[in-house]
Amino acid sequence: MHNIFLCYANLRLVEARQLRQDLVQLGQSVWMDKPSSLSDRETSIEALGLPPGLQHQKVIFEAIAESAAFLVHDSLPLRNSSYCTSEFEYARRLGIRVAVITDPLLPDDHWDWSWVMRADREALQALTDLLDERLDLALAHLRLSAEMDRGSAEQTSRVRRVLSPAARHRLADAKMLLAAEVALNAPRISDAQRGHALRVVDHERSRIQDRRRLGIAAVGLILAAVVGTLFFLRAEGRHQDEARSDQARASSLRFARQATDLLGSDTEAALTAARHALSLDNKVTTRETLQRVLSRREISVLRPIPIRNYSSGAVSADGSRLVFNYGRGLVVLDASGTLLGDLPLSSPIGSQQVTFVSPTQVLAVLRDSGRLVSIDLGTEAVTQLSDREVTAFAQGSEGRIWWADEEGTVGFVDSSGEEVPVLGDQGTVLALEPGPELLTLLTDDDVVRRFSVQGEQLTLTWETDLATIRTPPARTESPDSPEMWRTVRNLGQIESVRNSLRAPMLLPCGDRTQVMLSRRQSLWQTVHVELDAQGRPTSPFSSGSSMWGAACLPTGNAFGIGIMNRAVTSLPSSGWVPVGVSRPSDSNAFSTVATRDGGSPVAIAYSSGRIEILAQGAPLSRSVGGAMSAAVLPGDQVLLQMLNGDLFAVSLDSRVPATAVGHLADPLSPLVVATSRGAIGFAGNAVHQLGPKGIIRTWPQGGAVKGITSTAEGDRVVATLADRSLKVIDLADGHQTSLSSPDTPAGDVLTSVAMDGDHFYGITDRGTVIHAAATDGRLLRSIEGVATSVCVTPQHRVVVVGSDGSVRLFSSSLEQEAIKEVSAQPQSLQCNRLTGDVMVQAELGAVALSGRNLELRQVVPDARGELQISPEGTRAISFVPFERSHSGTVVDMTTLRSRASKGDPVPAPGAISISSETQDTLAQLATWRPLG
Secondary structure (H helix, E strand, C coil): CCCEEEECCHHHHHHHHHHHHHHHHCCCCEEECCCCCHHHHHHHHHHHCCCCCCCCHHHHHHHHHHCCEEEEECCHHHHCCHHHHHHHHHHHHHCCEEEEECCCCCCHHHHHCCCHHHCCHHHHHHHCCCCCHHHCHHHHHHHHHHHHHHCCHHHHHHHHHHHHHHHHCCCHHHHHHCCHHHHHHCCCCCHHHHHHHHHHHHHHHHHHHHHCCHHHHHHHHHHHHHHHHHHHHHHHHHCCCHHHHHHHHHHHHHHHHHHHHCCCCCCHHHHHHHHHHHCCCCCHHHHHHHHHHHHCCCCCCCCCCCCCCCCEEEECCCCCEEEEECCCEEEEEECCCCEEEEEECCCCECCCCCEEEECCEEEEEECCCCCEEEEECCCCCEEECCCCCEEEEEECCCCCEEEEECCCCEEEECCCCCEEEEECCCCCEEEEEECCCEEEEEECCCEEEEEEEECCEEEEEEEEEHHHCCCCCEEECCCCCCCEEECCCCHHHCCCHHHCCCCCEEEEECCEEEEEEEEECCCEEEEEEEECCCCCECCCEEECCCEEEEEECCCCCEEEEECCCCEEEEECCCCCEEEEECCCCCCCCEEEEEEECCCEEEEEEEECCEEEECCCCCCCCCCCCCEEEEEEECCCEEEEEECCCEEEEEECCCCCCCEEEEECCCCCCCEEEEECCEEEEEECCEEEEEECCEEEEEEECCCCEEEEEECCCCCEEEEEECCCCEEEEECCCCCEEEECCCCCCCCCCEEEEEEECCEEEEEECCCCEEEEECCCCCEEEEECCCEEEEEECCCCCEEEEECCCEEEEECCCCCEEEEEECCCCEEEEEECCCCCCEEEEECCEEEEECCCCCCEEEEECCCCCEEEECCCCCEEEEECCCCCCCCEEEEECCCCEECCCCCCCCCCCCCCCCCCCCCCCCCCCCCCCCCC
16 A cells, blocks of 8 residues: 555656655655556557556556545646546545645646636645645754754755755645645744744745745745744644743744735735645634735635535625625625635535625524524624524514524514514424515415514414416427427425425515425426415416526516526516526526616526626626537537527538527437437437437327437337336337337346347346347346446447446357456447447547457547447547537547548637527537547
């Protein structure tokens, strides 16, 4: 077992080797992969059938698993390497301790899009952790330098041998980052060591003042911060003398101020290094003290904000502040999206909506106790307002904060902090909306109650049972396709409010009250009921998309934001009317909406580690949402299926705009390429034949369709239904044949099927390969294993890919003929009926194997998404679903190279770039540069 696994890019081999040497000198055992070379390439292809960089993939993963820590030598080549990022993700999944050496010379624009910054909060916290105690260069520097002052010639020589690597190479800043943890727990240092440290800091400061170089500035800042932290903690944690503690604290602040004064306001890389240094310490007092010193400068922080998994957000009444709840704390932004603070909390916050009381004060509910608290964003003070377990809360007039608890009691906390209960036995209140003279409640039994408020007296004015209100069919509107209608059950038949996507909303607009409930049936939808001043419904209706937020405009109308189509919509009494759609984003969900600047809407989105302010009084740009899957059609056409179910036909000629061609009712169903007759898709209880003009033909089924596949010849499609029965569809004449599910063990469900003449092959959810007669479903043979997908070659051979990284070749009677180890994480495979090749999709690229003996033909590292081969077998598209750029790679299946279209400009890297920014061009395609 090794202490450290060193992850690096080949272009940084010299620096990585030196780092490894330095770590070994400090007593570490380091595992470092050898670089790829010509000899490696020849050996790997001949012996293992894999390209350079993949030849030791299993060995690499085993080394990561056996290492105590994962050290990333960060660089631009590493961030662009799929191999390095996959190793990083693997280490994260194993829970191995991770640390990053950050290059202080990385340009600002690259840092913004660093793969490190895309990690979640836990990973970012782990990146600032240190490896182990023996990597304490800072303490070693102090100790050994003190020995140099009074030691022998032998000691002096040993000190110089240890410190010389840091002097010869630009790794001092990285080693200082790796130094602090032990320094914080080290024994008390001597006066001689402290004096030497002071001389080191003074020397570094004078060098920085003389040379003013960015890298040295970062080193000086880190050195000052670490040494200052060391002194402060020595004084606070281990020194008993109070006077010495005060002196150390003053020294810490002085060093930090001196270091920050040496930096220019635009020295973002040095500030980034400082943030890492300041995050190394688990002592909150020290970190906060030093951070407050740094925060006095005007620092432009990184955007997008690299924290994910927000549960709620809010905008202050004046629009000057935005706050986001990520459970363990709050992130505060100004109206331009600049980070003002990240407020960690000792007790996590629940998922209820955070509410502004003032621009510097918010309300929230603690997740563990259910207590209502007030949080001051300036002083970071948390004040408990109630001892009750709160289910809903809102700010009212006259400084009152209204609440409802688990026992059905409703009350408020007045401006003096006194808790006043006013109502009882209201059931579970999910939402409440207080006004100057009215209070509206929504309970979990779909009842809305309105009370008049006079002091502490509440009088019921009306009560409406929403379950008795029938709503018309949900209406979904797309900017570029015909209106689609979906049937929605009446509100009383919809599942419980407790299963809603997020908390129901009560939204008063003038004398009307908007009630919005997000429910899940076949997909998320929002049921909307508008109640007049007497509680009578005026315009109940349902939207075809779940709404995640709403606000009231000065005109009396409301507007909301939807999760599926990401549309910002207006809510007049006639129903949902699109008023704009967000610009393209990798966010698949919206958080909250509000009004500001005289009523202009503000929509906030968060997902995948990003926060996006979508509108601040400016017109919203237009988008069709995220693409979910793609299928290659005859005639250089690609069919895109969007998140909201819309279908778009896109030409490989980048000059031809995409066109909307239809809609599938279930947006969660992928497309499958079948034959030259077009693509095959399934939605709900039907199978559809799709072409460049939309749906060509539909085959209704007797139950829900769980999956479809095509035969090797491409003339038939096999649909697997929920009851495990099979339907074989002949694409030539449209005839359907029912086939009983093969005699599989009880409880097994078929997850992948293929047909070859009268032979039927399938994979069960237990990984078993079965061979059955296609005429009657009679089981002929089964092989237990870890198979995940199956296909049949034109030579009537059966190919199976397994989760263990193997691809196996069988005869038509399931006699094994060959096996090939391909990848640690293969995902799917397809058989090319034109060339007979087998294409295996893996995380590190598409691997082409011979369908005769599984010999390696080619690896296409750029094709890392879902692989779809065109009907005639001449090209394939590798498509990554849900990506912000909706990118993919077009591959020539005869040469196994991606290619550029003739006469079309070749864009920057991004195989298929789909742009959705303008109305006249909803999508465009362009192919990558040739592989070479």
